[in-house]
Amino acid sequence: xxxxxxxxxxxxxxxxxxxxxxxxxxxxxxxxxxxxxxxxxxxxxxxxxxxxxxxxxxxxxxxxxxxxxxxxxxxxxxxxxxxxxxxxxxxxxxxxxxxxxxxxxxxxxxxxxxxxxxxxxxxxxxxxxxxxxxxxxxxxxxxxxxxxxxxxxxxxxxxxxxxxxxxxxxxxxxxxxxxxxxxxxxxxxxxxxxxxxxxxxxxxxxxxxxxxxxxxxxxxxxxxxxxxxxxxxxxxxxxxxxxxxxxxxxxxxxxxxxxxxxxxxxxxxxxxxxxxxxxxxxxxxxxxxxxxxxxxxxxxxxxxxxxxxxxxxxxxxxxxxxxxxxxxxxxxxxxxxxxxxxxxxxxxxxxxxxxxxxxxxxxxxxxxxxxxxxxxxxxxxxxxxxxxxxxxxxxxxxxxxxxxxxx
Amino acid sequence: xxxxxxxxxxxxxxxxxxxxxxxxxxxxxxxxxxxxxxxxxxxxxxxxxxxxxxxxxxxxxxxxxxxxxxxxxxxxxxxxxxxxxxxxxxxxxxxxxxxxxxxxxxxxxxxxxxxxxxxxxxxxxxxxxxxxxxxxxxxxxxxxxxxxxxxxxxxxxxxxxxxxxxxxxxxxxxxxxxxxxxxxxxxxxxxxxxxxxxxxxxxxxxxxxxxxxxxxxxxxxxxxxxxxxxxxxxxxxxxxxxxxxxxxxxxxxxxxxxxxxxxxxxxxxxxxxxxxxxxxxxxxxxxxxxxxxxxxxxxxxxxxxxxxxxxxxxxxxxxxxxxxxxxxxxxxxxxxxxxxxxxxxxxxxxxxxxxxxxxxxxxxxxxxxxxxxxxxxxxx
Numbered sequence: 028x029x030x031x032x033x034x035x036x037x038x039x040x041x042x043x044x045x046x047x048x049x050x051x052x053x054x055x056x057x058x059x060x061x062x063x064x065x066x067x068x069x070x071x072x073x074x075x076x077x078x079x080x081x082x083x084x085x086x087x088x089x090x091x092x093x094x095x096x097x098x099x100x101x102x103x104x105x106x107x108x109x110x111x112x113x114x115x116x117x118x119x120x121x122x123x124x125x126x127x128x129x130x131x132x133x134x135x136x137x138x139x140x141x142x143x144x145x146x147x148x149x150x151x152x153x154x155x156x157x158x159x160x161x162x163x164x165x166x167x168x169x170x171x172x173x174x175x176x177x178x179x180x181x182x183x184x185x186x187x188x189x190x191x192x193x194x195x196x197x198x199x200x201x202x203x204x205x206x207x208x209x210x211x212x213x214x215x216x217x218x219x220x221x222x223x224x225x226x227x228x229x230x231x232x233x234x235x236x237x238x239x240x241x242x243x244x245x246x247x248x249x250x251x252x253x254x255x256x257x258x259x260x261x262x263x264x265x266x267x268x269x270x271x272x273x274x275x276x277x278x279x280x281x282x283x284x285x286x287x288x289x290x291x292x293x294x295x296x297x298x299x300x301x302x303x304x305x306x307x308x309x310x311x312x313x314x315x316x317x318x319x320x321x322x323x324x325x326x327x328x329x330x331x332x333x334x335x336x337x338x339x340x341x342x343x344x345x346x347x348x349x350x351x352x353x354x355x356x357x358x359x360x361x362x363x364x365x366x367x368x369x370x371x372x373x374x375x376x377x378x379x380x381x382x383x384x385x386x387x388x389x390x391x392x393x394x395x396x397x398x399x400x401x402x403x404x405x406x407x408x409x410x411x412x413x414x415x416x417x418x419x420x421x422x423x424x425x426x427x428x429x430x431x432x433x434x
Numbered sequence: 435x436x437x438x439x440x441x442x443x444x445x446x447x448x449x450x451x452x453x454x455x456x457x458x459x460x461x462x463x464x465x466x467x468x469x470x471x472x473x474x475x476x477x478x479x480x481x482x483x484x485x486x487x488x489x490x491x492x493x494x495x496x497x498x499x500x501x502x503x504x505x506x507x508x509x510x511x512x513x514x515x516x517x518x519x520x521x522x523x524x525x526x527x528x529x530x531x532x533x534x535x536x537x538x539x540x541x542x543x544x545x546x547x548x549x550x551x552x553x554x555x556x557x558x559x560x561x562x563x564x565x566x567x568x569x570x571x572x573x574x575x576x577x578x579x580x581x582x583x584x585x586x587x588x589x590x591x592x593x594x595x596x597x598x599x600x601x602x603x604x605x606x607x608x609x610x611x612x613x614x615x616x617x618x619x620x621x622x623x624x625x626x627x628x629x630x631x632x633x634x635x636x637x638x639x640x641x642x643x644x645x646x647x648x649x650x651x652x653x654x655x656x657x658x659x660x661x662x663x664x665x666x667x668x669x670x671x672x673x674x675x676x677x678x679x680x681x682x683x684x685x686x687x688x689x690x691x692x693x694x695x696x697x698x699x700x701x702x703x704x705x706x707x708x709x710x711x712x713x714x715x716x717x718x719x720x721x722x723x724x725x726x727x728x729x730x731x732x733x734x735x736x737x738x739x740x741x742x743x744x745x746x747x748x749x750x751x752x753x754x755x756x757x758x759x760x761x762x763x764x765x766x767x768x769x770x771x772x773x774x775x776x777x778x779x780x781x782x783x784x785x786x787x788x789x790x791x792x793x794x795x796x797x798x799x800x801x802x803x804x805x806x807x808x809x810x811x812x813x814x
Contacts, residue, residue, distance in 0.1 A: 028438060028439055028440070028442075028443070028505060028734055028736065028737075029436045029437060029438045029439075030437065030439070030734075030735050030738050030739075031436045031437065031742075032437060033436075035436065247726075287715070300437065313811060316811060316812050317811070317812060317813070317814045318814065323700070323812070323814070333808035333811075333812055334804065334808065336805050336808060336811050337804045337808050337811065339753070339754070340751060340807065340811055341756060344732065344752055345728040345731075345732065345756070348728070348731035348732060349727060349728070349731065349733060351437070351439070351731070352439060352727070352731050354437070355437050355438070355439040357439045359442075361723070363729070365720070365723070365724060368720075368724075369724060386728055394660075409675055417813050423716060423717065423720055424713075424716075426716075426720050426723075427710070427716040427719075430696055430719065430720075430723065431696065431700070432696055432699045432700060432708075432710035432715075432716060432719060
């Protein structure tokens with residue numbers, strides 16, 4: 028076995044090229060921050076313009092085939108791009124973009140003609156995409172779709188969409204397009220009654236309404252450092268007689284559940300090792316446990332708090348190694364959802380342990396002692412907001428299937 | 435990035451050979467009898483493991499062993515743990531040989547490592563005492579230097595594999611120092627020496643746990659491993675290398691229990707359906723699997739760090755804390771998945787129960803290693 032993540036000679040040569048390109052192309056005024064809720068409109072636009080530059084270079088979605096606008100690179104090089112970005116506090120795809128979940132479904136289920144039409148603008152960063160899946164009555168039971176996309180009675184090549192999606196996106200402004208799951212038949216049996224679409228986000232009859240939510244964050248996950256991984260703002264989207272042409276389908280009418288499962292496969296932890304796993308917050312916290320005089324004094328006054336420090340270290344190490352295992356292709360049929368459950372449950376515990384060590388500083392958002400922009404505040408909320416990407420309970424059902432128990 | 439988490443071809447071979455050996459030599463009823471003995475081994479079985487080269491797996495070839503990496507030893511012990519195969523395989527072949535290698539003089543290494551590899555010497559560590567601790571402070575056993583010999587006195591408690599062993603590696607105080615980690619020496623004591631007596635510790639530990647009394651035990655000067663007074667740091671060095679191999683044994687045990695539980699949940703029918711359909715049963719199995727996976731990858735990364743000479747101090751403590759907790763929890767959960775049937779001493783799950791408790795403390799329980807980790811993580 029070899030757990031080494033040091034660059035190979037070939038990777039090092041590529042890294043030199045990447046560093047040079049980043050020096051020349053990262054917008055000078057762009058200041059990536061982790062808490063996307065605090066990202067200004069101007070900063071968001073700078074992030075997008077940089078994403079487009081990466082897209083033109085083929086480095087925004089590096090592993091996709093060149094003919095579809097990707098970079099045609101192997102995972103080892105994608106890892107270098109992400110690592111060099113991480114040193115600058117960024118991660119692919121720079122700003123939150125559900126192309127990460129939609130493009131794999133297009134690759135798996137779309138026709139050749141659809142792939143050539145849909146993918147290039149997405150993979151080049153020109154068409155930002157939001158995923159519209161969850162509904163008020165379709166949370167964990169995702170197939171229970173109530174948003175109808177029904178064939179127009181006269182114009183048979185058009186669908187009319189009516190309904191409501193929730194927990195969508197996404198910072199303002201709205202993206203170019205939606206990746207949309209709908210119910211396209213009122214008669215067909217469950218799972219066969221669904222269709223997936225790519226539609227423009229500005230069609231008449233679409234209303235986007237921001238939700239007033241606790242920020243949702245991947246605080247506990249071994250993830251990249253940028254706003255790209257932070258989902259601070261979410262919306263409801265309403266459809267009122269929205270008319271779309273059948274050329275907006277992914278695959279064929281009735282393929283919706285197949286398309287959705289291709290997305291789930293990625294969302295629940297598929298793919299190779301595209302970045303070096305590390306938990307930036309735990310790392311920062313552990314450095315502070317050695318150096319910050321306030322924390323040192325608290326640990327001295329309350330020696331049992333050291334147990335919380337050890338808990339966080341153990342959590343971060345297991346998290347890192349399970350990620351590495353998945354990235355190395357050794358996660359089996361359950362490794363992805365297992366890691367999600369571990370991070371969701373573990374994240375809540377990490378937040379509690381950090382709060383124990385830091386006291387009220389953990390929840391406050393200003394002062395010299397802030398370790399990252401209000402990250403403990405976000406982290407504690409993360410311990411509460413466990414739903415994004417699927418609840419831990421839903422993930423356990425998937426793990427059980429992966430282990431071949433329960434059926 | 436050379437990341438590769440697969441076993442090498444030779445490690446795969448080693449694993450297969452070990453699993454074949456266990457299936458052939460220790461079928462269920464044989465294993466049950468072995469687990470009920472106070473040695474965990476028979477002479478003929480020991481001779482066969484010697485033939486396979488297991489007691490010398492870590493001993494350098496120049497000293498008569500196989501000279502494998504710690505990772506390979508981990509692969510072997512993961513296979514042994516899956517049975518779980520009892521006996522002094524770890525005590526002598528891993529910990530014993532590592533202590534001799536770390537502390538012994540060149541001459542001692544030549545004779546003792548060859549003898550351990552050939553299975554003639556079975557060595558085990560006699561460290562902890564009635565004032566139980568893995569720290570040097572409470573150690574009271576003494577070795578007094580005479581003319582050309584030492585006289586050992588004291589009591590060692592929870593000595594693993596003392597009955598199977600031919601030799602005890604006794605940690606004794608040769609000099610009183612302000613720092614309790616100084617003035618300790620290591621002695622290779624032939625168990626037949628007058629004044630050595632053994633008593634099995636009664637209770638729920640494996641039958642391989644003993645009290646060893648040393649009463650005016652006179653050993654020749656050559657029994658002192660290396661130099662006098664400086665034994666503790668060398669012992670710690672050996673224990674640090676041995677710990678992840680022991681963890682691999684627990685990983686193998688956990689993995690086997692997970693597989694048993696998954697299989698049982700498919701075939702055991704209650705209320706007209708396999709119990710694996712019940713989400714509370716699924717929850718228990720998922721917990722078992724995650725404990726196992728956490729222990730597995732921490733263990734193998736630690737072995738890799740030690741093999742490649744990377745700093746591994748934190749990793750060793752982490753591995754022992756996580757793997758000990760994992761084995762304890764996985765056994766407990768397996769009992770809940772199997773419920774009634776697994777309380778039978780005939781049942782494979784019950785083969786693990788006492789071992790998971792004994793190995794929880796052996797070479798330091800999680801509390802010990804968490805405390806060590808806490809110091810490393812918070813001390814500037």
